[in-house]
Amino acid sequence: MNTDDLNFAYKVRHALNEKLDDLPASTTDRLAAARKAALARKKADAPARVAARKNVLAGMASQLFAEPLSWLGRMSVVIPLLVLVAGAAGIYQFEQEQQIAELAELDAAVLSDELPLSAYMDHGFNAYLTKRAQ
Numbered sequence: 157m158n159t160d161d162l163n164f165a166y167k168v169r170h171a172l173n174e175k176l177d178d179l180p181a182s183t184t185d186r187l188a189a190a191r192k193a194a195l196a197r198k199k200a201d202a203p204a205r206v207a208a209r210k211n212v213l214a215g216m217a218s219q220l221f222a223e224p225l226s227w228l229g230r231m232s233v234v235i236p237l238l239v240l241v242a243g244a245a246g247i248y249q250f251e252q253e254q255q256i257a258e259l260a261e262l263d264a265a266v267l268s269d270e271l272p273l274s275a276y277m278d279h280g281f282n283a284y285l286t287k288r289a290q
Contacts, residue, residue: 176184266285276282 179187262285
């Protein structure tokens with residue numbers, strides 16, 4: 157039952173309980189008999205089922221090769237993690253190579269131009285090189 161159904165049931169019960177003293181005895185007896193019959197037909201409470209998973213953390217190393225399906229289950233977690241680590245390392249390596257290539261291009265451009273030595277001492281030129289390197 158959802159919340160609205162429970163609220164409605166409580167309101168009906170409260171309304172019936174308010175007028176209980178005004179009912180005739182024959183109606184009260186019929187209601188009591190109907191309640192007993194309803195309780196007799198009520199299904200027994202079934203125990204709640206709980207899905208418990210087997211612990212696969214520390215201390216389970218002895219069962220690694222005992223159950224082949226659990227070993228495959230562990231590999232289904234390890235393999236994606238390895239792929240993720242390899243992908244992250246590949247992306248890092250690619251970014252490093254891109255940065256080195258950009259710096260090499262900037263160095264080649266600076267070295268190929270014929271600049272006087274005083275240009276390298278100028279703070280504005282250093283700011284330009286720093287801005288271009290980023």
